Each structure stands twice: as C-alpha cells, then as structure tokens.
C-alpha cells in the first residue's frame with residue numbers, strides 16, 4: 001500500500017489531520033509532544049468509480065465515489081535540530097523511512113513558533129518551517145550516508161566496485177531503489193574516488209535523494225485564522241500548497257458519523273440532516289464558508305494531490321469477468337489498485353499477486369472488450385481482465 005507520512009513541527013495540526021483522515025482516536029491537544037509513538041492508520045484517496053459508466057452502482061463505492069486505501073502515518077513533531085536528536089528527534093525521522101511522500105502540515109496562521117509553542121497569530125513566518133522541515137529530513141539522510149561512508153570506501157578497493165550498487169545497499173532501507181540512485185547520480189557531479197568525497201558532496205547527494213524519494217506537499221493548515229499574506233508567501237515557495245482546516249474536517253466527519261450532516265470527505269458542500277444546536281449550526285456554517293472559499297477543507301484534497309499529482313499514480317480495477325466486471329464470486333469492481341503512471345497490464349498482474357504476474361498471458365480492456373498489448377500504458381479508471389496461468 002502507498003504510504004503517506006504527516007510531518008511537521010509540533011502543534012501544526014498533524015494529529016488532527018490524522019484523526020480526521022482515519023477517524024481513529026489519537027491524542028489531539030495543544031501540547032508539543034502528544035504523539036509519543038507514530039500512529040499508523042488507513043486513509044483513502046477519492047476517485048470516480050468506473051461503475052458510473054454502467055447502469056447499476058457496484059456496491060463497493062458510495063454513489064460513484066470510490067475510496068482507495070493508502071497508509072497514513074502521524075509522525076511526532078520535528079523541531080530544528082531533530083536530526084541530531086533534539087526534541088523527539090531521530091526515532092521519528094526513522095518512522096518516515098517507509099513513506100512514499102510526505103505531507104508537511106504547516107501552521108499557516110503563524111500562531112506557533114518553530115518549537116510549536118503558541119505565539120501571537122501572524123508572528124511566526126510559516127515559510128521558515130517549510131525550510132527547516134525539509135532541511136531536517138535531508139540532514140537525517142545525510143547522516144545515514146555519513147555513518148556508512150567507511151563501508152563505501154572499503155568496497156571501493158575492490159576491482160568490481162560500483163558506486164550505484166554501494167549506495168543502493170546503503171539506502172534501500174529508506175525507500176530508495178536502485179533506479180532512484182542511478183537517476184540521482186546522473187544529475188550530480190562528484191569525485192570518482194569515494195575517499196575524496198566531502199561532507200558537502202554527501203549532503204548534496206542526500207538532498208537529491210530526498211527530492212526524488214520523499215517528495216513533499218505542503219498543507220497550509222488553520223486557514224480559519226491564517227492571515228492571507230501567509231498563504232501567499234507559502235504559494236510563492238513554488239511547492240504544491242493545499243489550504244486546509246484539519247479542525248473543520250474533523251468536525252464534519254464527526255457530525256457525519258453522528259448522522260447530523262450528510263457529507264462525504266472531499267465534498268464541496270454538506271447538508272444538515274439531523275438535530276443541531278444553535279452553536280453547532282453556527283460552527284457548521286462557518287466551515288461551509290471556508291469550504292466555499294478554499295474548495296473543500298483541504299484534507300481529502302491533500303491526500304489526492306499527494307497520490308495522483310505528486311506521486312503521479314492512477315487507479316486501476318482488475319476483474320475476472322470482462323462483461324460483468326466481477327471477480328469469481330460476482331462481486332462488481334471488487335478491487336482498486338494504485339499504480340504509478342506508465343504501468344502496464346503485466347505490472348497490474350504483479351500488483352494483484354506475484355503468481356498472477358509470473359503466469360501472465362494477456363490482458364483484456366473490459367470497457368472496449370479488446371485485448372491490450374503487454375506494453376500498453378494503463379490509464380485512470382481502467383478496468384482490466386488479466387489472463388494468467390495462475391488462478
């Protein structure tokens with residue numbers, strides 16, 4: 001499963017985001033280190049279900065809204081110096097190891113400092129936190145490379161030494177594949193003898209690896225109290241920025257859970273369908289205003305942007321029966337897989353099961369009812385029958 005990590009300084013709203021997005025009970029408080037262990041949960045990206053192109057809904061979506069699971073990790077707050085063990089330091093950086101992308105939750109209100117302590121709203125520059133979080137991640141990676149450099153030097157004495165291989169060994173643990181290392185090394189200039197590498201060379205390598213293997217989107221949280229100028233400054237960083245209110249989304253999900261409103265995460269409106277007090281209604285109206293202004297609460301949009309834009313994935317639906325779009329038991333569109341754009345039917349087969357991949361014979365586009373070539377690039381919403389010697 002794809003894994004997204006919520007990183008950021010303390011009190012930015014990570015746990016609120018996490019709770020809203022997973023609706024699991026974790027600590028949410030105005031206290032710097034509420035999250036002592038990383039919380040892992042399941043959240044969902046939202047997409048259009050292919051059953052909308054048929055007469056009947058499939059039963060695995062909500063009125064044509066399909067939710068596809070991703071792992072979400074709530075990482076405890078990072079403070080400047082975390083890579084050297086400050087705050088809750090390194091152990092938490094290590095929890096980012098499996099992340100395919102990082103959602104940096106930023107307090108766009110400027111109402112907390114770099115340590116997460118409350119200050120007057122508007123007095124802390126959120127761009128500072130964007131920079132230090134990125135820097136901490138990169139220095140943490142550089143630390144891993146530094147600590148293992150001796151072994152690279154040792155290997156370099158062997159006649160069949162290959163820097164790509166040595167670095168792959170060193171960095172597979174943080175989610176960098178051989179291909180990533182090869183691409184990154186091609187972009188950089190460095191001494192051919194590992195003994196001549198400087199700390200700066202290793203930091204430059206770490207920064208490039210981070211950009212490639214742990215891309216970041218910014219969530220500009222607390223828009224309900226954020227000065228407009230802060231949102232503009234965040235946008236000027238040139239990074240993807242999603243304005244958000246984690247508190248607002250949590251309130252909506254809880255109200256929906258309690259049957260008070262009808263709301264699907266990511267909707268741009270909701271309807272009050274149950275009994276509400278005057279105060280509750282006022283609160284809900286305020287959230288609706290924010291939704292109108294920012295096109296949603298930003299939570300679903302952040303998850304979707306991370307998976308579909310930043311990681312450039314598509315949703316593909318394997319079926320066994322190409323006319324009915326069912327599995328062997330008659331379940332319509334039972335599974336949805338998130339695959340990198342450019343994936344082929346064979347890649348889908350391997351995602352379903354390695355045996356299905358090994359036994360791959362051919363595939364059928366279940367919309368067009370046509371065989372598709374082995375190297376055909378799949379698209380968002382494709383429904384595909386895999387024919388394999390494995391069952």
Ligand SMILES: Nc1nc2c(ncn2[C@@H]2O[C@H](COP(=O)(O)OP(=O)(O)O)[C@@H](O)[C@H]2O)c(=O)[nH]1
Pocket residue numbers: 008009010011012013014015016017027028029030031032034035077105221222223224225244245246247248
């Ligand atoms: N005004 C405002 N406060 C928020 C929002 N989201 C979270 N908070 C508050 O920010 C504080 C810290 O939230 P928490 O999720 O514990 O932050 P974490 O330390 O990053 O996990 C809590 O008091 C939340 O209620 C929001 O959208 N607007």
Ligand SMILES: [Mg+2]
Pocket residue numbers: 014015016027034035076077
């Ligand atoms: Mg927290």
